[in-house]
Structures are given as structure tokens and as C-alpha cells.
Amino acid sequence: MADSEQRKAYWQANLKLTLTMLAIWFVISYLCGILFVEQLNAIRIGGYKLGFWFAQQGSMYGFVAIIFVYASRMKAIDRKFGVHD
Amino acid sequence: MELQTLTFIVVGMTFALYIGIAFWARASTTSEFYVAGAGINPVANGMATAADWMSAASFISMAGLIAFFGYGGSVFLMGWTGGYVLLAMLLAPYLRKYGKFTVPEFIGDRYYSRTARVVAVVCLIVASVTYVIGQMKGIGVAFSRFLETSYEMGLVVGMGIVFIYAVMGGMKGITYTQIAQYCVLITAYTIPAIFISLNLTGNPIPQLGLGGKMVGTDTFLLDRLDQVVTELGFNQYTTTSRLGTLNTFVYTFSLMIGTAGLPHVIIRFFTVPKVSDARISAGWALVFITLLYTTAPGVAAMARLNLHETIHPAGGEELLYEQRPDWFRKWETTGLLKFEDKNGDGRITYTADKATNEMVKVDRDIMVLANPEIANLPNWVIALVAAGGLAAALSTAAGLLLAIASAISHDLLKGIFRPDINEKQELLASRLAMAGAIGLAGYLGFNPPDFAAGTVALAFGLAASSIFPALMMGVYFKGINKEGAIAGMLAGISITLLYVFQHKGIMFISSTAFLGDMSPNWFLGIEPNAFGAVGAVINFVVAYSVSKVTAPPPDHIQHLVEDIRIPSGASSAQSH
Numbered sequence: 001m002a003d004s005e006q007r008k009a010y011w012q013a014n015l016k017l018t019l020t021m022l023a024i025w026f027v028i029s030y031l032c033g034i035l036f037v038e039q040l041n042a043i044r045i046g047g048y049k050l051g052f053w054f055a056q057q058g059s060m061y062g063f064v065a066i067i068f069v070y071a072s073r074m075k076a077i078d079r080k081f082g083v084h085d
Numbered sequence: 086m087e088l089q090t091l092t093f094i095v096v097g098m099t100f101a102l103y104i105g106i107a108f109w110a111r112a113s114t115t116s117e118f119y120v121a122g123a124g125i126n127p128v129a130n131g132m133a134t135a136a137d138w139m140s141a142a143s144f145i146s147m148a149g150l151i152a153f154f155g156y157g158g159s160v161f162l163m164g165w166t167g168g169y170v171l172l173a174m175l176l177a178p179y180l181r182k183y184g185k186f187t188v189p190e191f192i193g194d195r196y197y198s199r200t201a202r203v204v205a206v207v208c209l210i211v212a213s214v215t216y217v218i219g220q221m222k223g224i225g226v227a228f229s230r231f232l233e234t235s236y237e238m239g240l241v242v243g244m245g246i247v248f249i250y251a252v253m254g255g256m257k258g259i260t261y262t263q264i265a266q267y268c269v270l271i272t273a274y275t276i277p278a279i280f281i282s283l284n285l286t287g288n289p290i291p292q293l294g295l296g297g298k299m300v301g302t303d304t305f306l307l308d309r310l311d312q313v314v315t316e317l318g319f320n321q322y323t324t325t326s327r328l329g330t331l332n333t334f335v336y337t338f339s340l341m342i343g344t345a346g347l348p349h350v351i352i353r354f355f356t357v358p359k360v361s362d363a364r365i366s367a368g369w370a371l372v373f374i375t376l377l378y379t380t381a382p383g384v385a386a387m388a389r390l391n392l393h394e395t396i397h398p399a400g401g402e403e404l405l406y407e408q409r410p411d412w413f414r415k416w417e418t419t420g421l422l423k424f425e426d427k428n429g430d431g432r433i434t435y436t437a438d439k440a441t442n443e444m445v446k447v448d449r450d451i452m453v454l455a456n457p458e459i460a461n462l463p464n465w466v467i468a469l470v471a472a473g474g475l476a477a478a479l480s481t482a483a484g485l486l487l488a489i490a491s492a493i494s495h496d497l498l499k500g501i502f503r504p505d506i507n508e509k510q511e512l513l514a515s516r517l518a519m520a521g522a523i524g525l526a527g528y529l530g531f532n533p534p535d536f537a538a539g540t541v542a543l544a545f546g547l548a549a550s551s552i553f554p555a556l557m558m559g560v561y562f563k564g565i566n567k568e569g570a571i572a573g574m575l576a577g578i579s580i581t582l583l584y585v586f587q588h589k590g591i592m593f594i595s596s597t598a599f600l601g602d603m604s605p606n607w608f609l610g611i612e613p614n615a616f617g618a619v620g621a622v623i624n625f626v627v628a629y630s631v632s633k634v635t636a637p638p639p640d641h642i643q644h645l646v647e648d649i650r651i652p653s654g655a656s657s658a659q660s661h
């Protein structure tokens with residue numbers, strides 16, 4: 001088990017990654033899908049208005065990607081600090 | 086083959102499969118009963134979580150809500166998936182590390198207080214029972230459709246099945262059954278969607294078909310739909326939000342943190358072997374959920390278009406009531422579809438104008454169930470949809486009942502009132518608790534408070550305002566003490582319940598709604614179902630302030646928090 005300094009550094013690395021991922025989570029759903037939906041709707045991809053696409057498709061693909069990236073980065077961080085399970 | 090016979094066969098086969106699995110994977114220890122012995126593969130657990138998660142509301146009601154709200158229905162899509170990001174990063178790995186059976190048990194230990202545990206149990210039961218009502222409604226609708234009986238009869242049959250199911254299974258049985266149920270429900274959902282997408286757009290993938298062009302034309306499907314609905318006086322499909330941007334924002338947030346705080350979802354992550362498995366398992370769960378959730382918008386838009394074009398074909402005349410199709414007649418017998426010939430011309434007029442609209446009732450819940458019939462798909466597809474809807478409702482009901490039963494038997498009985506009972510007695514107690522919960526949910530199903538997704542949305546508000554903040558603060562803020570946590574949970578859940586009850590009626594009895602369910606009375610225009618987010622903020626503020634002015638948590642709690650933040654050294658879930 002890691003000493004107290006190591007634990008602190010591990011937790012900081014974890015928090016930093018978590019906050020980055022939460023920022024992306026916020027942008028693809030709350031910003032692209034809700035707050036700036038009208039502006040994005042001016043852009044079209046095929047039959048989709050872009051804002052509508054984010055709200056009903058894109059945000060969800062993004063969520064999946066976020067979790068897998070987080071899980072794999074955390075695995076690396078766990079190993080780096082020697083706290084993996 | 087006759088549709089009804091076919092439906093009986095398909096549904097009967099799935100039921101036989103579930104019951105077979107439940108027998109094969111019966112629980113014989115409390116660890117198996119509560120957390121499946123913490124031996125489930127993370128991908129398998131993801132699939133079970135998806136079935137547990139996707140309820141009657143997701144399967145039956147969600148596409149209907151999107152069909153009628155258009156863009157406004159996105160709240161449910163983002164809200165019910167975005168919560169998994171929070172769950173995977175903020176809660177699941179830490180709660181798995183702690184390795185206990187129930188959510189209230191963690192809260193009780195982290196806040197070193199029996200009172201906190203009891204408060205958590207109460208919050209859990211209120212949220213889960215509200216949620217179960219939605220499932221009961223879904224079961225009633227699905228059964229009444231395929232047995233062609235009344236809603237009430239359907240509900241009674243559904244309760245009987247759930248009873249056998251939940252009492253038999255335990256977490257171990259429920260998990261394997263849910264994997265089967267996921268396969269049934271995703272097949273049932275995607276096959277009609279593929280057919281319909283192919284019919285309308287020539288593209289078999291609904292996610293792409295929705296953005297594609299109508300077969301044989303140069304018009305995009307969504308543009309055509311916008312045109313059809315606006316000509317009839319309805320709001321534009323792709324742009325109209327429900328109740329404004331602030332409400333959309335708050336509602337989405339409320340559903341997300343509610344998702345992350347729902348105990349029956351959280352306990353699914355106690356069943357995997359390791360902490361890293363809990364993270365990745367949440368990702369797999371979301372993959373399986375997203376498969377259905379990205380299909381739903383296609384189903385919604387295409388069903389809406391088909392409905393309008395059946396009643397009033399482009400360039401043609403309105404449909405004669407005498408010539409209405411079979412599905413129309415069938416749904417009229419369930420009372421979920423009603424026609425009233427206001428102008429006496431024998432034709433069906435369907436517009437947004439209440440005075441001339443003759444489709445006086447089009448229940449949103451029927452959109453998915455009637456969809457294959459509206460699109461003239463073969464009978465076996467229709468039978469499959471019935472089986473899928475039931476799989477969704479049954480799997481979620483079983484998961485919720487397990488959460489309720491384990492809270493009562495493990496947290497209340499074993500944890501507080503009778504710590505001396507042995508394992509066998511505890512197992513019996515949890516089975517009895519399930520039976521009681523089914524009875525209560527059934528009663529509330531007979532007096533359904535709102536359409537299914539609405540009721541479910543309320544459960545999210547309660548989980549969001551009470552459980553999510555308590556868990557998150559438990560992991561991230563070492564300084565939150567027992568006084569703060571208890572005060573925060575009570576404040577969060579009371580303000581949310583108060584707000585809902587004053588607008589929707591005490592226990593949803595509408596005559597007791599002293600402020601009426603009117604938007605001018607809403608605080609900042611936030612609807613009652615979306616109020617969980619406000620309750621959560623209040624919970625955080627109260628918990629933080631109270632903790633500041635009272636004694637900090639003892640040293641061993643600080644160590645406990647430090648320990649759950651480190652993945653290594655996790656044991657399999659256990660009670661002590």
C-alpha cells in the first residue's frame with residue numbers, strides 16, 4: 001500500500017482526469033444539446049440539424065467514449081502509483 | 086398464424102426461459118441473494134445493468150414521449166444516459182471498493198450513524214416504490230394489449246409473474262435472467278425499427294435513416310416530418326423545447342444525478358469482482374443502453390410520421406372512420422385511443438386545434454407497441470414487441486424489488502432491529518419484504534399518478550435529491566459528518582417531495598394538490614418532475630453548512646474514506 005504522499009498524488013491525478021472528463025460531458029450535452037442548440041441547428045449534417053443531433057444522438061456516443069477513456073486512463077494511473085487491484 | 090396465438094407463444098417462451106434461469110440460478114446464501122456473490126463478469130454485468138435500467142418507461146413510453154415532444158423529448162435521452170458517466174467516475178468504483186451489500190449500509194458506516202442509515206433506507210424506499218409504479222403501469226399496458234383485456238386485468242397478471250420472479254431469484258438469479266431479458270428486449274426493439282427505417286428511408290440503420298432522405302424523394306425525413314406536423318398546427322418537431330431552456334437544463338441534470346443515485350442501479354456494481362471492473366462495467370452498461378437509446382429517436386420520428394400519414398395521406402383525403410385499420414380498432418378497445426366524430430363527416434380529423442381535433446385521445450405509451458402494426462409489419466414482429474416490453478418491465482421491477490427488499494431485510498431488520506437473526510432467517514425476511522413491496526406497487530398501479538415516464542421521472546428527482554449527494558460527499562468530502570449528512574438528506578428529499586406534492590397532490594391524489602399543477606405556480610418555471618436537481622443543491626448546501634458548525638468526523642472515518650479512494654485490496658462484497 002502506498003504512503004500518504006503517494007496517496008495524495010494518486011488522488012490528485014484521479015481528480016484531474018475526472019474533472020477533464022466531466023468538462024467534456026458538460027460540453028456535449030448541456031452546451032451542444034441544450035444551451036447552444038439553436039445556434040448549432042443552423043449547421044446540418046444530412047437531414048440532421050446539428051444541435052438536434054447532439055441532443056438525440058451525439059451526446060450519447062460521447063458519454064460512452066468518456067467512460068471507456070476514463071476507465072483505461074485510470075487503469076494506467078492505478079499502475080503508475082502501484083494501487084491497482 | 087393468428088396474432089394472438091403467436092403472441093402467446095412468443096411471450097410464453099420468454100417467460101419459460103426466465104423462470105428456467107431463475108430456477109437454475111437460485112440463491113442459497115445472503116451474499117448470492119444480495120450481490121450474486123460478487124462474481125459476475127463486467128461485460129455480463131453491463132448487459133444485466135442495461136436490462137435492469139431500461140424499464141417499461143424506456144421501452145414503451147420513451148419513444149412515445151419523443152414522438153410527441155420532438156426535440157423536447159431529448160431530456161430523457163441525455164438525462165437517462167449521462168448519469169452513467171457520473172456513476173462510472175464518481176460513485177461505482179468507490180462503493181465497490183467498500184464492498185458491502187446495500188447503499189444504506191455504506192451511508193450508515195460512512196456517517197457512523199444508524200439514523201443516517203435509516204434515513205437512507207426511507208429515501209431508497211420512497212424512490213424505488215415511485216419507480217416501481219411506472220413498471221406496473223407498463224406491465225398493465227403491455228398485457229392488456231396482447232391479452233386484449235382491460236388494463237386492470239393485465240396489471241393483476243403482471244403482478245403474479247413479477248411475484249414468482251422476484252421472490253425466486255435473488256441477485257444471482259435476477260442477473261442471469263436480466264441478461265436474457267436484455268437480448269429479448271433489444272431484439273424486439275431494433276427489429277421493427279430496422280424494418281420501418283428501411284421502409285421509409287431505404288437505410289436499415291435507424292440512427293442513419295433518421296438523418297436520411299425519404300425513399301424515392303429528395304426530401305429529408307426530418308424535414309418532411311416538420312412540414313407535416315406544422316401544417317396540422319403542431320409545434321415543429323426538431324426545434325421545439327418543452328417548457329423552456331432553464332427547465333430543460335434542470336430536468337436533464339435532475340435525471341442524470343438521479344440515475345447515478347438510484348440504488349437498484351448502484352448495487353449492480355457490487356456484483357463485479359474488482360474496482361476496475363466496476364468502472365469498465367458502467368461503460369459496457371452504457372453501450373448496451375445506447376444501442377436502444379439512439380434507436381428510439383428514429384422510432385419516435387418515424388412512428389409519428391406514419392401515424393399522421395395513415396390518418397391523412399399526403400395529397401389525399403382524411404381517412405374514413407369506417408375504413409380505419411385493425412390496429413386502430415384494437416387500441417380503441419383498450420381505451421388508449423379515442424375518436425369522436427365532431428363534425429359528423431365520418432372522416433378522422435387529427436389536428437393540434439382542440440376544438441376540431443377528433444383524435445381525442447392518443448396515449449403516448451401506445452406509440453412503440455402499435456408502431457409495427459401502423460407500419461404493417463408481420464405478426465411475429467408484433468408478438469416480439471409485446472415480449473420485449475414485458476422483458477423490460479419485468480427486469481426493472483425485479484431489480485427494484487431487490488433493492489427494496491434488501492433495504493428492509495438487511496438494513497432495517499438485520500442491521501437495526503434484529504442483528505441476531507441468522508442467514509436463513511434473513512433470506513426468508515427479504516423474500517417476505519419483496520412480496521409486500523409487490524402488493525404496494527400493485528395498489529399504486531391501479532391508481533396510476535401520471536403516464537409511465539412521468540412517474541419514473543419523479544423517482545429520479547427523489548434519488549437525485551437524497552441519495553446521490555450523500556454518496557458523493559461521502560467519497561469526495563472527508564469533512565462531511567453525520568449531522569450534516571442527515572440534515573442534508575432530510576432537507577433535499579423534503580423540499581422535493583413538498584414541491585411535487587403541492588403541485589401533484591399528496592401521494593398523487595390530485596384533489597389534495599393545494600397549489601394545483603399549473604405552470605404559473607412553478608418556482609422559476611421548473612416543473613415538479615425536474616425539481617430533484619434543486620433538492621440536490623439544497624442537500625449539498627445544508628450538509629456542508631451543518632458540518633462546518635458541528636464536530637468533524639472521527640479519525641477512523643477519515644481513514645475509511647482514504648481507503649475507499651484506493652482500488653487495491655478490495656475484497657468480495659460482504660456484510661461485515
